[in-house]
Amino acid sequence: METVNCQTTEELLNFFNSLxxxxxxxxxxxxxxxxxxxxDLRTSFDRHGCIPSRMLKWWHYSRAILSTYVKGFDGLTDLATDQAILQHYxxxxxxxxxxxxxxxxxxxxxNSYxxxxxxxxxxxxxxxxxxxxRQRAWYETADDRGCIYVLSRKALRxxxxxxxxxxxxxxxxxxHRCLVQSAFMVGPLHGPLPDDCIMTRVFAPSSVFRSYAARFSELTCEALFPGPAMDPVMASLLSIPWVKREVEGDGIGIDFFDRGLPLPEYNMKDICRTGQTTAYYRRFWLADAAKPETLLGETTFYLTEETLFHSTGAGDLIFPNLTHLLRERTSVALEIDGLVRHPYAASSGQYGKGIYLExxxxxxxxxxxLAVDYFGTRPGGFGITRGCYFRVDDESRWHRIEHPEQCDCGRDAHHAHQLVVAEHFEHALREREFAQIRERVFxxxxxxxxxxxxxxxxxD
Structure with a gap:
């Protein structure tokens, strides 16, 4: 590994030209x-560790956003592309x-973060x-000695x-900011980047690095981290429902809400007032609102944490417990404690609240x-969307079939994820994770x- 020290912008320019x-x-x-x-070049996961529930939620939304906005992305691509959103936002x-x-x-x-x-x-x-x-973020000029690592693609391969x-x-x-930053992802890494992948370490005063970057007028914090008006990925992340912060004791007079996915916001502007497409989730269960005369009046509800919706699955469609349950109870809803914002529906007030089986x-x-309308801090109407139909064989394996009432939205990844949720529901039933708390509610x-x-x- 070579080490180069540059004291002037011209020396730095000559070094880059020599590569x-x-x-x-x-x-x-x-x-x-x-x-x-x-x-010691380590990933953010290595440096900060993992919060599994939040990691799964980030992962789910990153794939949903990519499949909505990115050309040719089907939600089933490689790990590095999936994690680009996590890393850069x-x-x-x-x-x-x-x-x-x-x-x-x-x-x-x-520039220091x-x-x-x-x-x-x-x-x-x-x-x-x-x-x-919210989390306000910015960069301020550094006044020290910076470092650039030059990485070898051949050594990485x-x-x-x-x-x-x-x-x-x-x-x-x-x-989006990945494009603006000409970004690459290197990995996956478990531990520090091997030394032989680094061709050169370049040291220079912060002022020299800053002078080199200043030769390109587009390199500003505003340009490198475009706001939601320019960046559809950022706009989608900011549209995820806020979540009420639970406080011990009686009410404090006003409720506090955190972003559903905490993320740093650059060039932050005051909010003042939000429109009908911004939701502030207070815990509520459709199981409490599904009166006998409503659409879901005879449905059996199973209440669970939001994490179950964002989990991944093995793709095993053998559902003996679900099959048995549906032959006993006709219709079942797995309801999560949260709202799911689908990127393609960001201009509406409709959110996912779980899955429905009949x-x-x-x-x-x-x-x-399972869908619900939610505006501001208030839930509204609820119901189900059009879905997919399955034939069950003798081994309780579900097979997708054509049906005149099936959903024709063309979003295969969306419906495939409902099967993932059903897979986790099956596992929870098998492990007897649910207990009955009242009639038709577990x-x-x-x-x-x-x-x-x-x-x-x-x-009500």
Whole structure:
């Protein structure tokens, strides 16, 4: 590994010009070293650890957003592309950030990341007051010695490490930050990046890196981290429902809400008031609102945590417990404690609340989504969407069949995920994770089965 020290912008320019095409770069405001003195380049997952429930939620939304906005993305692609959204919008992955543009690396070597929580009193679409908590983020000029690592693609290949060009994530409109930053993902990594993948370490005063980056007027924080008006990925992430912060004791006069997925926000603007497409989720259960005269009046509800909806599955469609249950009870709803915002429905007030299953007279099974309208802090109407139909064989394996009433939305990944949720439902039934709490209502252990009084009032 070569070490180069540059004291002027001209020296830095000459160094970059001397490199063969195809190198990758990573800029940092300081170098971190291992105990043996080697460079310690680790992934965000390695540095900060994992919160499984939040990781699954990030992963689910990243795939949903990519399949909605990215050309040719079917929701079934490689791990690196899936994790690009996590990494570049504030969460964690098994991959290391890099760029194909040395000027971008220089900008990151000359500017230090900062963030802080902040709160704001706002109104929802009904002018109901509430308090929102966000994470403000910005970069400030560094005044020290920065570092850029020049990575060898050949050495990375020899180590079976991917170098995924995120410019391939091309949205139909707008510009997401991966494209603006000429971003690459390197990995997956378990531990630090091997030293032999680093061709050169380049050190220079922060002012020299900053001077090099300043030669390109488009390299600003506003450009590198475009807001929701320009970046459809950021807009989708910001549309995920807020979640009420539970506070011990009686009410404090006003409710606090956190983003459903916490993420740093650059160039933050005051909110003041939000429209009908922004939801502030208070815990409520459709099981409490499904009166005998309503659509779901005879449905048996199973209440569970939101995590179950965002989990992954093995694709095993053998459902003996679900099959038996549907032949006994006709219709069943697995309801989650949360709202699911589908990116393609970001301009509407409709959200997912779980899955709905119904046995048909001919022995087939309907699988679809449990849906609810939600505006501001208030739930509204609820029901089910059109879904898919399945034939069950003697081994309780479900086979998709054509049906005149089936959904024709063309979103195969959306319906495939409903099967994943059904798979986890089957597992929970097999493990007897649900206990009956009243007639036609069961709840998983640890689930708070009570509805927020205000939400229940508005639902009634």
């Amino acid at each position: 063969a095409p195809g190198a990758l770069f990573r800029g940092q405001t300081k170098e971190y070293l291992r105990a043996d003195g080697g460079p 504030g969460w964690r992955s098994f991959f290391l950030d890099a760029t194909a543009d040395p000027a971008v690396a220089c900008w990151f070597a000359a 900062r963030s802080e929580p902040c709160g704001e009193m706002i109104e929802d679409c009904f002018e109901d007051p509430l308090f929102v908590v 020899a180590r079976d490490l991917q170098t995924v060009d995120l410019v391939e994530i091309t949205t139909a409109s707008g510009r 046995g048909q007279e001919d022995g087939t099974m309907l699988l679809t989504e 709840a998983a252990a640890g689930v708070d089965s009570t509805s927020d009084p205000l939400a229940l009032k508005w639902m």
